[in-house]
Amino acid sequence: GQQLNQSPQSMFIQEGEDVSMNCTSSSIFNTWLWYKQDPGEGPVLLIALYKAGELTSNGRLTAQFGITRKDSFLNISASIPSDVGIYFCAGQRGGTSYGKLTFGQGTILTVHP
Amino acid sequence: GAVVSQHPSWVICKSGTSVKIECRSLDFQATTMFWYRQFPKKSLMLMATSNEGSKATYEQGVEKDKFLINHASLTLSTLTVTSAHPEDSSFYICSAPGTSGMFRETQYFGPGTRLLVL
Numbered sequence: 567g568q569q570l571n572q573s574p575q576s577m578f579i580q581e582g583e584d585v586s587m588n589c590t591s592s593s594i595f596n597t598w599l600w601y602k603q604d605p606g607e608g609p610v611l612l613i614a615l616y617k618a619g620e621l622t623s624n625g626r627l628t629a630q631f632g633i634t635r636k637d638s639f640l641n642i643s644a645s646i647p648s649d650v651g652i653y654f655c656a657g658q659r660g661g662t663s664y665g666k667l668t669f670g671q672g673t674i675l676t677v678h679p
Numbered sequence: 680g681a682v683v684s685q686h687p688s689w690v691i692c693k694s695g696t697s698v699k700i701e702c703r704s705l706d707f708q709a710t711t712m713f714w715y716r717q718f719p720k721k722s723l724m725l726m727a728t729s730n731e732g733s734k735a736t737y738e739q740g741v742e743k744d745k746f747l748i749n750h751a752s753l754t755l756s757t758l759t760v761t762s763a764h765p766e767d768s769s770f771y772i773c774s775a776p777g778t779s780g781m782f783r784e785t786q787y788f789g790p791g792t793r794l795l796v797l
Contacts, residue, residue, distance in 0.1 A: 569722060599785060608685075608772050608788035609723070617781065654722065657784070665776050667713055667786055669722040 572670025588639040595657030598638040681777030685789035695733035702773030759784035
């Protein structure tokens with residue numbers, strides 16, 4: 567099935583550094599979501615973006631919904647060890663596809679103390 | 680709010696047996712739930728949409744007779760893997776639309792069920 571193009575695939579950073587990851591798509595989405603998944607657990611919602619151009623923050627996290635509705639980025643500032651995990655972007659369309667999510671391939675984040 | 684639970688969290692079964700996985704919305708009602716499958720170090724792939732009171736709709740390539748879905752109530756959907764084989768071993772995750780805190784209605788995921796078929 568279709569996937570969003572998420573990059574980078576993995577990141578190894580030092581504690582305190584900022585992190586940036588992004589997702590692109592060839593088609594438009596109505597909503598962009600960013601999730602974090604720890605090993606053996608389900609994804610946990612971090613940020614939801616509902617309007618093109620929207621910039622939203624949640625603590626040290628900032629995400630933006632691209633103006634073309636085909637891309638989004640997630641920034642994590644001042645990373646800490648508990649930020650370790652896999653980050654997924656997900657796009658949601660409206661209409662009959664409402665609720666169905668298309669996921670990116672994930673970004674594996676490793677934070678060295 | 681918007682808590683989704685799954686049971687069991689992990690299951691080991693013999694090849695040829697059937698396994699039922701439950702997905703519950705704990706503090707809200709969900710007329711629609713979604714089932715995903717995730718292989719190790721891979722992304723989540725949507726399998727099917729579970730509809731309360733009507734048949735589930737399956738994504739292309741997903742065998743409906745293999746993965747039986749029943750949405751018995753507004754808070755419960757079940758996925759039954761019939762005649763399981765080792766290639767069915769995977770991490771199965773459900774989601775339901777809900778609201779919580781700063782977010783408008785969006786998708787919340789259960790903790791997942793790890794299935795190992797021997």
